[in-house]
Amino acid sequence: MRRVAAVTAWERRDGDRSVRYVHTGDPQPRLHLRADGPPPDEPVVQLVHDALTLPRVWAFGARLGEAAPLVDHGRVIGVDVTMPELDPACVWEQAARLHDVVRAAPVFDERAGRALERAAAASVETSHRLATLATLFARPGNPDRIHAGRLVADVVRAARRLLEEPAEAVPVGVAVTAALGPGTLASGEDPALGLHRPRRPPAWLEIGSPRADLAYLQVRRAIPPVRTVRELAATLIANQAAFGPYRSELDDVIRSRAAVSYLWDCVTDLARGEFVMLAAPDAATADRVVSLIHAAHADAARPSARPVEDARRIVRTQVLRRLASTNSLLLAHGEAQRSGLPVDLWTALSAALRDVTFTEVDAAVPGVYAEPLATTLVVPVRPDVQQASTAPAA
Numbered sequence: 001m002r003r004v005a006a007v008t009a010w011e012r013r014d015g016d017r018s019v020r021y022v023h024t025g026d027p028q029p030r031l032h033l034r035a036d037g038p039p040p041d042e043p044v045v046q047l048v049h050d051a052l053t054l055p056r057v058w059a060f061g062a063r064l065g066e067a068a069p070l071v072d073h074g075r076v077i078g079v080d081v082t083m084p085e086l087d088p089a090c091v092w093e094q095a096a097r098l099h100d101v102v103r104a105a106p107v108f109d110e111r112a113g114r115a116l117e118r119a120a121a122a123s124v125e126t127s128h129r130l131a132t133l134a135t136l137f138a139r140p141g142n143p144d145r146i147h148a149g150r151l152v153a154d155v156v157r158a159a160r161r162l163l164e165e166p167a168e169a170v171p172v173g174v175a176v177t178a179a180l181g182p183g184t185l186a187s188g189e190d191p192a193l194g195l196h197r198p199r200r201p202p203a204w205l206e207i208g209s210p211r212a213d214l215a216y217l218q219v220r221r222a223i224p225p226v227r228t229v230r231e232l233a234a235t236l237i238a239n240q241a242a243f244g245p246y247r248s249e250l251d252d253v254i255r256s257r258a259a260v261s262y263l264w265d266c267v268t269d270l271a272r273g274e275f276v277m278l279a280a281p282d283a284a285t286a287d288r289v290v291s292l293i294h295a296a297h298a299d300a301a302r303p304s305a306r307p308v309e310d311a312r313r314i315v316r317t318q319v320l321r322r323l324a325s326t327n328s329l330l331l332a333h334g335e336a337q338r339s340g341l342p343v344d345l346w347t348a349l350s351a352a353l354r355d356v357t358f359t360e361v362d363a364a365v366p367g368v369y370a371e372p373l374a375t376t377l378v379v380p381v382r383p384d385v386q387q388a389s390t391a392p393a394a
Contacts, residue, residue, distance in 0.1 A: 009333060009343040016103070017095040018175045020337045021088055023182060026326040029086030030179040031094075032070055032334050033061050034078035035102040037171040043123075043136040044158045048170050051119035051159075052106040054078070060101050064094070072331055073267075074126060080327065091178050099174045106170065108163035116159050120152045127216035127378040128278070130209055135201045135218065135376045144202060147381070148209040177334045179326050190228045190352065191342035196273040198222055201374035208381035215286035216378040219277040219293055223268070224367030229345060233315075233352035234364040236268065239275055240311035241303035241361070242368060243296070247310040249303055250296045254279075254289060271339045283379055290375055300369040308361050316353040319346065 011020040035057050036049045054076065061067040061079035070078040106112060124130040134151055137158075162170060201220055226232045243250045244266050265278040281289045303311070322332040323346055336345045 008347075011337065011343045012092060016099050016173050017092075018173070018337055019091050019095050020175075020177045020333055020343060021091070021180055022177060022330060022333050024179045024326050024329055025182055026179060027181045028179075028326070029083040029181065030326060030330065031061070031064065031081040031083060031086070031091070032078055032175075032177040032330045033057050033081060033098060034070070034175045034334065034338070035098065035172055036077075036175075036338075038173065043133055044155060044162055045170060047116060047119055047123065047155060047159045048106060048162060049172070050076070050123070051115040052112055053102050053172060055115075056102045057098065060098050070331075072335075074129060075123075080330075086178065086180065088178065088180060091176060095174050095176045098176070099172075102172055102174065106163055108160060112163065113156075113160065116156050120156045120159075123155075124148055124152055124209075127209060127212050127214075127280075128218075130207060131216060131218045131376045131378050134205055134207045135220070135374070138202045138205055140202075142202075144204050145206045146208070148207055148211070151207065175334065175338055177330045177337060179330055190230045191344060191348055192228055193226055193232060193342070194340060195223055195226065195232075195270065196339065197225075198272045198274045200372070201376070203372070203374055205374075205376045207376070207378045209378050210381055210383040212378050212380040214280050215283040215380070217277075217279040217281065217286060217289060218376040219279075219290075220374040220376075221275050221277075221368070221371040223273050223275060224364070224371055229342075229348040230352045230356055230360070231364070233349055233356045234360040235368060236315045237308060237311045237353065237356065237361045238303075238364040238368050239268075240266065240315050241307045242301070242365065243275070243277055243293075244311060244314060245278075246314055247307060249301055249307065250293060253296055254292055270335055270341065286377060286379070290377065294373060294375075297369060297373055300366075302362060302365050305358055308358055311361075312353060312356075316350065319350050319353060322346070323350075 009020055009022045011018065013019070035053050037045050057079050058067065061081045065081045065083040068080045068082075069076045070080040123133050130148055130151075133155065134146060137151065137155055198220075200222075223232075224235055226235055241248055245251060245264050264280065267276045267278065269276060277293065279289055321328070323329045332346055333343075336342070342348070
């Protein structure tokens with residue numbers, strides 16, 4: 001596994017393009033190419049980019065070298081290009097050329113309509129992606145029980161309307177993350193942070209899916225306001241100790257009181273500034289799991305020293321795994337790059353997770369509990385069952 005200290009990075013950006021140069025232990029030059037709007041993307045804008053902008057990025061990347069889909073959490077987000085050689089001085093100009101390729105506003109026609117429909121269908125292929133799309137598309141006043149088929153139709157309809165608006169309605173910028181080979185140690189500072197605060201999702205949302213075999217649960221909470229990487233490290237450990245998938249207070253409760261079900265992951269989404277707890281219970285026990293999560297949140301128990309140390313090891317291992325290969329390292333830097341986070345985030349975060357004290361973690365716990373929960377549940381339904389439209393009320 002690559003040591004974090006062996007990585008250094010620097011970045012250059014303007015209003016339309018961002019280039020992050022990352023030294024890795026791999027001598028093979030690579031580029032990750034992305035073109036999308038500033039985070040956090042609205043799902044309709046994201047759909048337009050997936051359907052109509054991503055093919056342009058692919059065509060551009062294929063001319064540079066050996067191109068492959070750039071995949072993150074099951075979604076193709078850009079193009080991974082392996083280069084025969086790479087001149088760092090030329091990457092900034094390549095980013096400008098890529099922006100020239102993608103900045104022209106997409107034109108809605110029959111072909112674009114079919115591309116939107118294909119991209120929308122792909123965006124709900126798994127329960128995770130379905131729940132994410134439904135949550136991000138939800139608006140106040142919309143029904144809290146919807147059907148996957150109606151959701152897809154509503155998102156496509158909204159994307160078509162968007163394409164009829166001025167070009168400024170579909171913002172697009174480019175981000176290039178370049179692997180340059182071995183480098184030197186990065187700074188050990190505690191960088192300041194500016195995490196996004198997510199738009200608050202609905203407190204409860206249920207989606208019926210004819211493709212689901214099990215229930216699928218997402219419980220979101222915003223990352224509390226943090227000013228530095230060290231404060232983020234304390235918050236990550238506090239969240240894992242209270243709500244993480246292994247050896248946390250909540251995991252112990254779910255395993256003991258609903259033994260047929262369990263919390264299996266907790267994703268930290270830096271681009272949206274939120275934690276997302278994930279579970280795949282049997283449909284018969286889904287309500288029980290939800291009630292246990294909400295009860296633990298209301299109880300606001302402060303973890304003791306042992307769970308905090310377990311949480312420290314778990315979270316730090318997760319970070320190190322993100323940096324263990326060139327591809328995962330570039331994905332991690334790409335997430336930070338797109339979110340406007342410091343170039344030395346991952347170096348500083350790994351060190352902070354090791355060094356932050358129990359007192360600092362304990363002080364972060366109330367902030368974790370203070371953020372309200374938002375629950376999205378996917379439930380299996382028969383193919384002939386339809387639920388309400390997600391379209392905004394007139």
